[in-house]
Amino acid sequence: MNTIREQALACRDAAQVVAALDSTAKRALLRDMAAALEAQTAAVLDANTRDMADAEAKGMQGAMLDRLRLDEARVVSIANALREVAELADPVGVVTRRETRPNGLSVERVRIPLGVIAMIYEARPNVTADAAALCLMAGNGVILRGGSEAIHSNTAIAAALKSALQAHGVPVAALSLVEDLRRETMVELLQLSDIVDLAIPRGGEGLIRFVAEHARVPVIKHYKGVCHLYVDRAADLDLALNLLIDGKTSRPGVCNALETLLVHRDVAEAFLPQAAQALRERGVELRGDERSRTLIPDMQATSDDDYAAEFLDLILAVRVVDNLDDAIAHIRRYGSDHTEVIATADESAAQRFVQAIRSAVVMINASSRFSDGGELGLGAEIGISTTRLHAYGPMGAEALTVERFVVRGEGQVRHPQSRV
Template sequence: MTGYVRKLAERARAASHQIASLDGAQRAALLGAMADAVAAGRDDILKANAADMARAHQAGTTGAMLDRLRLDEERVAGIVTAIREIGELPDPVGQVTRKDVRPNGLVVEKVRIPLGLIAMIYEARPNVTADAAALCLRAGNAVLLRGGSEARDSNIAIAACLHSALREQGLPPEAVALVEDTAREHVLELLQLSDLVDLAIPRGGEKLIHFVAENARVPVIKHYKGVCHLYVDRAADPTLALKLAIDGKLSRPGVCNSLETMLVHADIAEAWLPNALAELQARGAEIRGCDRTRALFPGAVPATEEDFAAEFLSPILAVRVVDSIDQAIAHIQRHGSDHTEVIATADSATSERFIREIRSSAVVVNASSRFNDGGTLGLGAEIGISTTRLHAYGPMGLESLTIERYVVRGEGQVRHPDVAKVDAAA
């Protein structure tokens, strides 16, 4: 270990106390300054991203990774908008989530406070540099960022904008600490800093997340992959179900809330499935189907059992015909990843059963899987999606970057009056 990351973390930890001491209005003003700085630095950010993209092309990078890495004027504008929207969200810090007056007169409250120093370890997506910083600072935390080598120049350019905003507000730029040296040994060093880092959030491919989980001595919130399902029930509206399949699979195949598997009730399969799969295929999807699916749609490639556990992150959809909701639920329980599951049905009893028996971080009824996202669910830009059943489950917004503690207010109450008895004259 070189100590390089420890020094960054020590400075960030010290800066976290200054961020935590700000009131909500001051933190909102800071985010406004950050948004202005990113907007002003657009040309530098795009120039840096062009250098990252050129290296990625030379390295043979293709598909979803390139899409995640790419920035353009629209995406930079989206970063600016996301920062502003986070700044406008209600402040979670100081929120009283429970208040109780005990029989002895003690007032017991649970109050949200910042976590402290949050480490983000992520790949490809340079927008995460801004989103994570904005979310962490708005919730009163400092952040330690370790992006991937493929986005190094973009991350440095975005961080420079954020640092200028911190200085403008009279705050330490170390509150947004970027690990510019992307050597893997520095990730290992970061993961050992249990005395400095309060929470680590990995965001990227399954290999990265396994590496973090297996080597961390700090708390980790994570999700390994998004194997998301659409179950088309016997009572589904055919047009609605097709819309959900198209949007869920093809709107952006390389993200974790895109559909990977579609389960179709046998009672609707013969009438609905051939045309639905033909439409998906015409729009660029590769269909991998079970034997019953292929009998109805010969254009499907034979699906293996591994296909039903796969996160393709590409325009590939695995399809299985099932005889009942029991089979659909059993399939999801076996192959799902606790991310997002969707049911298309007009039967409220069936949808309620699906909700009860599926434990994933988001269960969606008659809407697209693509809505499992912090922004669309009203959280502002998310810092990640958790499938770890700890204090946060599902998309993580501002509240997930705070913890609750007890505040107890009294007027001299003691638990053991006989022991604590003192002479009033004293």
């Protein structure tokens, strides 16, 4: 078995081949990767069954188990995400700015691939395909280091995708799956600053902090998603209820699910009882402040820890606030810069909310569940950045490129010398 350094070097060499592919070639490659994945659905599901059995035997449950699970519909969804990326605008070679300087130099800013991306993730087999698609579309090589709980699923998905690479004459090292899952091997990968251009961890807060603490390469960080819905005094309450139900109950174990409900005091009496009934019918446990419990007496008391928590479960923290500014102050204190939602018919309140909240995604009268690369037009999503460097929010193919300067001249020199 090659060392992780040898594996990374091979990926870097293969990335140069990918970088030279034109848009037509990359799109054809991604379409064939999707077809290969669907053709090997049975093998992928068989591998996933093994992972699920091992995970359940180890006591995994809830959100983590749901993220690991695959079925035919989810495999089709993964394949369709590959096809969606294939239809995206190719970011490589795009000129984002062009100007002519007073000395006649033509200065362009042009997007180029980053190079080699290390993707570190856990319990999400779909990331194997999503990351591969986005990295290849952006002209990069990718090193995939999934968690041990999904090793069989990841290996089966990667094998399907590599068969398409091979058919297109692209070195399979461009999509490199790390099979040595020892922690020290991951640390070594994260310290290959002369080979790896960017690391993207995707998983629980513990994984992301581990990567950030041990990496010597740039890291995209997203620790957790503490997402809020603020129901304003001017909200359409039926609309707000729909946002709440979708945001909390459609898939509670994901980072764009709602974790806290803030309600303006003027509408709390009308909104909270119907909201509590609807949520409890769907199995949601409510934890509220004193004013919330005045309206819903059997609601469990909440704490600062609850307001800061990413439950990833059917649990919701609730608070009644006096006004918009109180809602903003609460979000600034407990939020995670991920996604925040306001329900209101007051445009000035909406604008104030947008200006005051610095989160990567801000929603006005729309569900937090739309905070997703696919839903926002990026095709698949390789991750979400809440660190504002170099990307912010859901990341697609364009976020896996960088701008460089291309300067065209006609012999200009900065310091002309005297003629002899």
